Amino acid sequence: xxxxxxxxxxxxxxxxxxxxxxxxxxxxxxxxxxxxxxxxxxxxxxxxxxxxxxxxxxxxxxxxxxxxxxxxxxxxxxxxxxxxxxxxxxxxxxxxxxxxxxxxxxxxxxxxxxxxxxxxxxxxxxxxxxxxxxxxxxxxxxxxxxxxxxxxxxxxxx
Amino acid sequence: xxxxxxxxxxxxxxxxxxxxxxxxxxxxxxxxxxxxxxxxxxxxxxxxxxxxxxxxxxxxxxxxxxxxxxxxxxxxxxxxxxxxxxxxxxxxxxxxxxxxxxxxxxxxxxxxxxxxxxxxxxxxxxxxxxxxxxxxxxxxxxxxxxxxxxxxxxxxxxxxxxxxxxxxxxxxxxxxxxxxxxxxxxxxxxxxxxxxxxxxxxxxxxxxxxxxxxxxxxxxxxxxxxxxxxxxxxxxxxxxxxxxxxxxxxxxxxxxxxxxxxxxxxxxxxxxxxxx
Numbered sequence: 001x002x003x004x005x006x007x008x009x010x011x012x013x014x015x016x017x018x019x020x021x022x023x024x025x026x027x028x029x030x031x032x033x034x035x036x037x038x039x040x041x042x043x044x045x046x047x048x049x050x051x052x053x054x055x056x057x058x059x060x061x062x063x064x065x066x067x068x069x070x071x072x073x074x075x076x077x078x079x080x081x082x083x084x085x086x087x088x089x090x091x092x093x094x095x096x097x098x099x100x101x102x103x104x105x106x107x108x109x110x111x112x113x114x115x116x117x118x119x120x121x122x123x124x125x126x127x128x129x130x131x132x133x134x135x136x137x138x139x140x141x142x143x144x145x146x147x148x149x150x151x152x153x154x155x156x157x158x
Numbered sequence: 159x160x161x162x163x164x165x166x167x168x169x170x171x172x173x174x175x176x177x178x179x180x181x182x183x184x185x186x187x188x189x190x191x192x193x194x195x196x197x198x199x200x201x202x203x204x205x206x207x208x209x210x211x212x213x214x215x216x217x218x219x220x221x222x223x224x225x226x227x228x229x230x231x232x233x234x235x236x237x238x239x240x241x242x243x244x245x246x247x248x249x250x251x252x253x254x255x256x257x258x259x260x261x262x263x264x265x266x267x268x269x270x271x272x273x274x275x276x277x278x279x280x281x282x283x284x285x286x287x288x289x290x291x292x293x294x295x296x297x298x299x300x301x302x303x304x305x306x307x308x309x310x311x312x313x314x315x316x317x318x319x320x321x322x323x324x325x326x327x328x329x330x331x332x333x334x335x336x337x338x339x340x341x342x343x344x345x346x347x348x349x350x351x352x353x354x355x356x357x358x359x360x361x362x363x364x365x366x367x368x369x370x371x372x373x374x375x376x377x378x379x380x381x382x383x384x385x386x387x388x389x390x391x392x393x394x395x396x397x398x399x400x401x402x403x404x405x406x407x408x409x410x411x412x413x414x415x416x417x418x419x420x421x422x423x424x425x426x427x428x429x430x431x432x433x434x
Contacts, residue, residue, distance in 0.1 A: 001178065002168040025166035025212075028159055028199075047159050048200050049263055061240075062262045066159065067199045071166055072214060111262060132348050133262035 010074050014039070015083030023070050030054045030065035033080060041081035041106045045135075052134030055107040056080050062114045062133065081106035088151050089113050098147035100138035108134045112148045120155035127152065160202040165211045166192075172220060172297050172322060175213050179320040182211045191215050191322065193236045194266040196259075197275045216268070220324050229330040232295075235270025235323045239282070242269060248331050250285035253339030254356055258282065260348045270323045273315055277350075279370050280377060283311065284339075284356040287368040287379045291329050297322040313375035335360060338429055340422045344409045352410045353418045357426050359384075365392075372419055373402040389427045393420055 004025045012019050014037060021036055030047070033039045033056070045053030047066045054065040057079040084090060089112050092098065099105040108131070115122055115130045122130070127148050136144065165187075169175040175191065182189040190198055192212040201207035215221055221236040224245045231246055239255050243264070246252075258281050259267055272282040286292040292307040298321040307326065310316055315323065331337070336359040343349035351371035358366045366381045380399045385391040404419075406412035 001170060001174050003165065004167075005165040024163065026160040026162065026164045048203060049196055049266070052260075052262060055262060058265075061265050063265055064262055067196050067263075067266055069160075069166070069195065072195075072216075129256075130261045132346075133260040 004071055008071070010071060012037075012070065012073060012078060013076065014078045015080060016077075021070075025069065025071050027070050028066055029056070029068040029070045029073055029078070032070040033065060033078075039080045039082050043103060043106060045104075045107075050135070051104070051107070052111065053104050053107045055110040055134065057110055057114055060114060060117060062111045062130075079110070081110060084109065084113060087113060088154070089116055089148070092147040092150045093144070096143050096147040096150060098140070098144040100136070100140040100143075104134060104136045104138075108136070108144055112144075112151075115148070116151050116155075120152065122152050124149070159199060160209065162208060164209050166214065167211065168214045168217065170218075172218055172302075172324065173300070175215050175218065176297055176300065176320060176322055178211075178213050179322075183319060187211050189213065193221075194238060194268045194271045196263060196266040197271060197277065201276065215322070221270070223325060226330060231328040231330060232325055233269055233328065234325040235273075236268050239264040239267050239269070239272070242282075246328075248285060248328065249337040250288060250331070250339065250356055250358070251328075253337065253341075254281050254284040254354075257341045257343075257347070257351070257354070269326065274317065274323055278375065279350055279354075280314070281341075281351065281354055281370045283377055284354070284368040284370060286326055286328055287311065287377060288356060288358045288366050289329050291327075293327040295324040295326065297324050308379070311377075313377070336430060338426050340425060342418050342422065350409065353415055353422060355419070355422045355426065359430055367396065367423075369419075372400075372404060372415055374405045375402065378402070384427070389424055392427060393423050396423060 007022050007024050009022050033042050042065055043053035045051035049064050049067045055062050056065045059077050167178050179189055187210040188208055189211040190209050192214050193216040216236040221234040223232055223234040224237045225232055269282055273280055286307050293304045294307050294310050296303050339356040341354040342352045344352050353372050354370040356368045363384045365384045368377055368379045370377045382395055404412040404415050
């Protein structure tokens with residue numbers, strides 16, 4: 001049995017890079033990403049699993065980093081917004097103004113990126129189901145939905 | 159968010175996990191089995207839970223199983239709800255679980271967490287309550303036991319401290335059974351249920367129901383003969399059989415919940431065209 005009670009050195013695989021860190025078992029992945037690795041694109045919102053501002057990918061699936069302990073994500077592939085570069089979904093968010101203040105944007109993009117990767121031909125119902133995981137307090141849902149649908153429309157055409 | 163120091167254990171076997179639980183319990187530690195962690199994290203943030211020790215059970219292979227053998231689904235307690243939706247095409251599983259939380263959070267929430275947690279709704283139990291042969295697989299007293307689910311579930315799973323829910327067994331549905339589920343929330347889709355009813359029609363006249371959100375206690379189950387000539391008589395019969403105080407809170411008064419419940423039953427019966 002593995003036992004972690006004191007500050008421990010662990011390795012996290014973030015955005016295709018390995019990072020060795022000394023952490024305490026109770027530290028959340030959200031705070032380790034932001035405070036230790038400087039990856040502040042992952043936002044601190046409700047810290048209660050409600051808003052989705054801290055959405056990251058764990059082995060390609062969306063998770064809320066506030067509800068994960070860093071210690072349980074060892075040996076798994078973590079992707080944050082800093083790990084995406086000029087993807088179709090990022091371009092669509094820019095083109096269709098899928099943001100207002102921008103606070104929720106990275107969470108929405110990570111969630112939408114996972115959906116587009118797993119199911120590029122997602123239906124409107126599937127898009128709605130996935131996007132309900134994230135909140136935009138500016139209520140800019142129209143632009144966000146248009147951006148995501150524009151990517152699925154391209155996939156369906158091709 | 160967990161603010162206090164804790165010890166994190168990753169056992170390699172069920173026996174190790176069970177032993178670690180009891181060792182820490184006897185040392186007066188606040189010890190919890192940990193898989194998805196959503197409830198432990200959120201309750202800790204509100205200081206309603208102060209874990210000293212977490213035992214990470216989500217790597218134990220028996221608890222991650224999700225397979226169909228001899229027309230019986232064996233579903234490990236650490237299978238998350240999205241995996242369950244992808245792998246188990248049972249109509250009642252699809253209907254019961256797709257409304258729980260939001261899509262991303264369903265990657266965190268496990269079957270065992272939904273059933274054994276502190277929140278009263280436990281909607282993932284509904285398909286299992288409607289299955290006459292569903293079983294719970296429990297590790298207790300250093301033994302693996304299979305128990306008929308309905309004898310173990312009385313408003314909640316009757317587990318002793320340290321008992322580990324390994325998984326559940328569910329019969330594959332047959333083409334002769336009809337299923338129908340309706341889940342009503344107060345406002346948006348992502349919310350706790352005001353009333354959630356899952357129904358199974360065994361034959362032309364025999365109806366089984368399981369509910370969540372209607373009573374203050376989590377769920378219940380009943381079977382009755384459907385009166386073909388009158389929906390009203392069937393609804394009266396259902397209300398007569400239902401024992402308990404209807405939930406009355408800020409989400410909806412008892413009277414409103416009763417009204418919603420009746421409307422749901424009416425919709426289910428109309429859908430099946432059992433009325434005259």
